[in-house]
Amino acid sequence: MPELPEVETVRRGLAPALEGARLTHVDIRRPDLRWPFPPDMAARLTGATIRALGRRSKYLLAHLDTGETLIVHLGMSGRMVVDDVAQPGAFHREAGWLSAHDHVVLRTAHHRVTFNDARRFGAMDLWPTDDLENHWLIAKLGPEPLGNGFHGDHLVAAFRGRNTPVKSALLDQRIVAGLGNIYVCEALHRAGIAPTRKAGRIAAHRVAGLVPVIRDVLGEAIAAGGSSLRDHRQADGTLGYFQHGFRVYDREGRPCPTDGCGGTIRRIVQSGRSTFHCPACQR
DNA sequence: ACTAGGGCCTGATTGC
């Protein structure tokens, strides 16, 4: 599920179960995901209370009362599933009933939170909370797209001299952190910018114009509970519905929704990944 | 310094 709006949706879904809750039991069912888990991860988590659940870009941050923060990345296929222990039948994910891809199980007094990740591109790490900005995965991230550090001057400066397609530049987490393939396609369509255009050769006012567009797309997606491709469910079991708001993503051959455009959505491949765009109104 | 491409994994879908 995981671009920024999906991760934010997961965070909001987990917060009621985890914020203020003590981890009574931690079951780590394999030694690694994309990278090995930190040493003694279960021991360092067990007994800790989660003070707050935060997010940086696509990373979930569980701030513990031990002074450490659990960093979670969902990769491509990672999910967090909440079971309410008080609900009848809630133990269907108990040991012996866990699926092959349920890698980490967190227990609190009232809930069980299971990290499931078939492709195992996800990751977890523990790091001192007061040093998070220096964590190797977080240190080089660009500004939050919904924060004050993301503005026209920043994007113009970041694009200056870059000879890469604007599609690739917006996927570069060092320039702005949190966009993925879907929301980059959607933002470029709304901004009327061709994804193949070189980032450094777009007029400054058009680059600056991307900022409010990106904010709008992400904000709308978060309000819709993110995008649910296939049957991916959010932490609370409900489905996000922003996929119904896609204007170009996965809509090859459909008419362009821009008023009066009349173009047809096309799919191209850039850096090995699908780009959906309208050749008529994106220039 | 910047950029393109490979690789990591499994599962769902498509095509023969």
Add this chain to the structure above:
DNA sequence: TGCAATCAGGCCCTAG
């Protein structure tokens, strides 16, 4: 129906 090829929401690392 079966099997292989293709594709998927991310991101690190390497080679040029």
